[in-house]
Amino acid sequence: MDVSSGLSGHLGVRVTCSASPLAQGPEEMQRYRSPLVSRYASREMAFNFSDSKKFHTWRQLWLFLAQAQRSLGLPITEEQIQEMETNLENIDFKMAAEEEKRLRHDVMAHVHTFAHCCPRAAPIIHLGATSCYVGDNTDLIVLRDGFDIILPKLARVISRLADFAERYVDLPTLGFTHYQPAQLTTVGKRACLWLQDLCMDLHNVERARNELRFRGVKGTTGTQASFLQLFDGDHDKVEELDRMVTTMAGFKRAYIITGQTYSRKVDVEVLSVLASLGATVHKICTDIRLLANLKELEEPFEKEQIGSSAMPYKRNPMRSERCCSLARHLMTLIMNPLQTASVQWFERTLDDSANRRVSLAEAFLTADIVLSTLQNISEGLVVYPKDCHERIRVLSQQAAVVVKQEGGDNDLINRIRSDSYFAPIHTQLDQLLDPKSFVGRAPQQVMKFLKEEAIPLLTPYQSKMDVKIELDL
Structure with a gap:
């Protein structure tokens, strides 16, 4: 069986390859999947970056824009607003994919898909906006x-x-x-x-x-020219439109200066x-x-965890x-x-x-x-x-000679206890050698x-x- 790799060469030649005999089983197992999602990430973070959230948010932003434009006097009807609200979740992903393949433009593909289920609102969806408004x-x-x-x-x-x-x-x-x-x-x-x-x-x-x-x-190059035209040169209304949509989206402020994109x-x-x-x-x-x-x-x-298959x-x-x-x-x-x-x-x-x-x-x-x-x-x-205390004992600098050069045990404490020179402090050794007395103000x-x-x-x-x-x- 031949399957297309979906790759195109510089000369426009479509590359095909034979399917591996291993490429059997569930379809999702035949494609690379990011282990960040398939193996590790939480469901909430995976959803946050999902196509579903992205495209639903696009529709919500188109609704915010239309609602704000209507409240500022543009000829947008309540019926059009209601139609958009009703179809926020009604996304035909298959149609959107087909439209994107045809148009080579993801935003316009979803504008057309949204318009298809909102025929009355179609003329005012994305009104005056550029792709980066939703993107x-x-x-x-x-x-x-x-x-x-x-x-x-x-x-x-x-x-x-x-x-x-x-x-x-x-x-x-x-x-x-x-x-x-x-x-x-x-x-x-x-x-x-x-x-x-x-x-x-x-x-x-x-x-x-x-x-x-x-x-x-902000419009196509960030100048808000298209919105200024929609509002017949009324700068105050353009600024209010920007403020209203920003608030609707849950932000306190918008960037005053942008190009086509935010910086x-x-x-x-x-x-x-x-x-x-x-x-x-x-x-x-x-x-x-x-x-x-x-x-x-x-x-x-x-x-039941296994640390090593061999050890x-x-x-x-x-x-x-x-x-x-x-x-x-x-x-x-x-x-x-x-x-x-x-x-x-x-x-x-x-x-x-x-x-x-x-x-x-x-x-x-x-x-x-x-x-x-x-x-x-x-x-x-x-x-x-x-073990914490043992590290202190074994690595005592005073006993390094015995441990490192003679290969013996660290016997510093026993040597002190048996040495008459230290007799005056023998009864205080336990207190003096308590590691807690050496940790300062930790x-x-x-x-x-x-x-x-x-x-x-x-x-x-x-x-x-x-x-x-x-x-x-």
């Missing part, structure tokens, strides 16, 4: 809604790690600099290093979300905070992986490894909007379109996944206090940080805190 404004709505999905998830991770830090506020553990044994710290203090970065991310994501504006009603610097700002979050998650999960090797701390390990004793930190893997992808995505913003010619070029379909969606999907996974990790972290720092910085950030998200993450994979 860019929908993107901004989706970005805003994407942030609204991410923010409570980030807050829950902070909440879980704050509980963890408080639980182990004064448990001594060996600190490391350069991944070499250093002064003692506490498990809680180390967790606060993670928390501080996450708190910075929460601030940044909130800022990026709140600074998003609507593109609004692609906005995408840079959006993906910058997500890439920065990726760096934070990567650092946290790398620490967890290293601590797992030191037998101090482990991520959750399911009862049944292994307990691989696979969730942390997944976070690192996906966070690495998230960090690289910032290069797409940076390069796109740098090559937007004058009022716009279309070489941003295909790129943005991939980079914006993947950034939010990836951020969503790593936060859900990190929440699952932080809800089930296991600390091994005896416990006090942890409690101050949690009280003054971490916990107050969670106040807006209290109603969304009681969500537990279970991972299928």
Whole structure:
């Protein structure tokens, strides 16, 4: 059986290939599917970037535009408005796909499809607008809604790690600099290093979300000329139209200046905070992986989970490894909007379109996944206090000669107890050797940080805190 690959060469030759004998079974298994959606992402984030949401939002924006234009005096009837409202959900996706194939224009394909089920409203759908009225404004709505999905998830991770830090506020553990044994710290203090970065991310994501504006009603090159013509040169009505539609879409402000599109610097700002979050998650999960090797701390390990097909004793930190893997992808995505913003010619070029379909969606999907996974990790972290203390004992600098050069056990404490020179302090040794006496102000720092910085950030998200993450994979 021959199947078309759908590829066209430079000479217009249609390329065909024979189907693989493996290409059998359900149709969806014969095509590449992004693992971000098929394997990892939450249903809510996958829907946020779905065609269904996009095209329903387009229709809602056309309705907003018509309602505002009618209220400002354009000859649009209530019957036309009602017809549009009635058919917001009535999308013939097959017809839209056929129209796009014919017209080579996705927005006009959906204008025709909407008009087909709204014959009375057909003349006023998309009146005075350009494609970016629905395209860019929908993107901004989706970005805003994407942030609204991410923010409570980030807050829950902070909440879980704050509980963890408080639980182990004064448990001594060996600190490391350069991944070499250093002064003692506490498990809680180390967790606060993670928390501080996450708190910075929460601030940044909130800022990026709140600074998003609507593109609004700006016309083909951003001059609003078509709308000025519709309102017979009335500048006030054009400004009011812009304001009304912006409010209807749930935004407080619109960008005053746009070209045909909103500035692609906005995408840079959006993906910058997500890439920065990726760096934070990567650092946290790398620490967890290293601590797992030191037998101090482990991520959750399911009862029937297999660490290795050949080594049944292994307990691989696979969730942390997944976070690192996906966070690495998230960090690289910032290069797409940076390069796109740098090559937007004058009022716009279309070489941003295909790129943005991939980079914006993947950034939010990836951020969503790593936060859900990190929440699952932080809800089930296991600390091994005896191993923490053993690291302190084994790596005592004073006994390094015995351990490193003679291959013997660390017997420093026994040597002190048996040496008459130390007789005056033999009764105080247990107190003197208590690791808690070497952690400085770590416990006090942890409690101050949690009280003054971490916990107050969670106040807006209290109603969304009681969500537990279970991972299928």
